[in-house]
Amino acid sequence: TYIDGVSIGTSTQALGAINCDDLVIGMGQDKSTSGFQGNLKNFAIWNRALTATEVQNVMYKTYAEVYGRLASGLVSWWALDASGLGSDLVVNGGFDSGTGWDERDEWEISDGVMSQTSGVNTYFACTSTIGDLSGMTVQINFDVINCTAGGVAPRFFLSGTSTYGPYTSQTGTFSVQQNLTIVAGHNGLFGLNAQSSFVGDIDNLTVKIISVND
Numbered sequence: 001t002y003i004d005g006v007s008i009g010t011s012t013q014a015l016g017a018i019n020c021d022d023l024v025i026g027m028g029q030d031k032s033t034s035g036f037q038g039n040l041k042n043f044a045i046w047n048r049a050l051t052a053t054e055v056q057n058v059m060y061k062t063y064a065e066v067y068g069r070l071a072s073g074l075v076s077w078w079a080l081d082a083s084g085l086g087s088d089l090v091v092n093g094g095f096d097s098g099t100g101w102d103e104r105d106e107w108e109i110s111d112g113v114m115s116q117t118s119g120v121n122t123y124f125a126c127t128s129t130i131g132d133l134s135g136m137t138v139q140i141n142f143d144v145i146n147c148t149a150g151g152v153a154p155r156f157f158l159s160g161t162s163t164y165g166p167y168t169s170q171t172g173t174f175s176v177q178q179n180l181t182i183v184a185g186h187n188g189l190f191g192l193n194a195q196s197s198f199v200g201d202i203d204n205l206t207v208k209i210i211s212v213n214d
Helices: 052-058
Strands: 043-046 074-078 108-110 113-116 123-126 136-149 152-158 162-164 172-181 186-194 199-212
Touching: 123 152, 152 172, 152 199, 162 186, 186 199
Parallel strands: none
Antiparallel strands: 043 074, 074 199, 108 113, 113 199, 123 186, 136 172, 136 199, 152 162, 152 186
């Protein structure tokens, strides 16, 4: 066991089968006792024991800085930053300008939102890659404003095909949150895809890494 990179002792314990519905961090298994007092950041799971040097090396790193031997056996990673998730991967998700986005066909950035008024089945996308997210679980958040028809879905572009999240299926103004695990082959491009009947605006779009999986 290490605190602030310094070993405070070791113990050996035989574990049987692990049967639980939730992974609980900082609390007893009944979720009401043995509460942790302190701060946690960059919670990660390896399928091997780390050396003392590796523990000290990983303490202040971001996920992007974990590579080579240190990444060996890394199963999952949760950044636990101020927002509870990783850093935002998209640029200008508030659509204050055209920076960071290819508006594509019938999409247009106007008055701080991404709009489509013609109900055409097309998409808008980042103008630069957001990194290869293959095997990672991400959370996509966005607001749908003044939707009068159709829906939109997150789209991660692959080599030769794409993978989509579920389409929104309501009209009006509402917020959307979707968690997706990205399959292998993702080429680093992301956008939102419209159903053929979609009319409305998009705002406050974010994409953040939740965990890194094998």
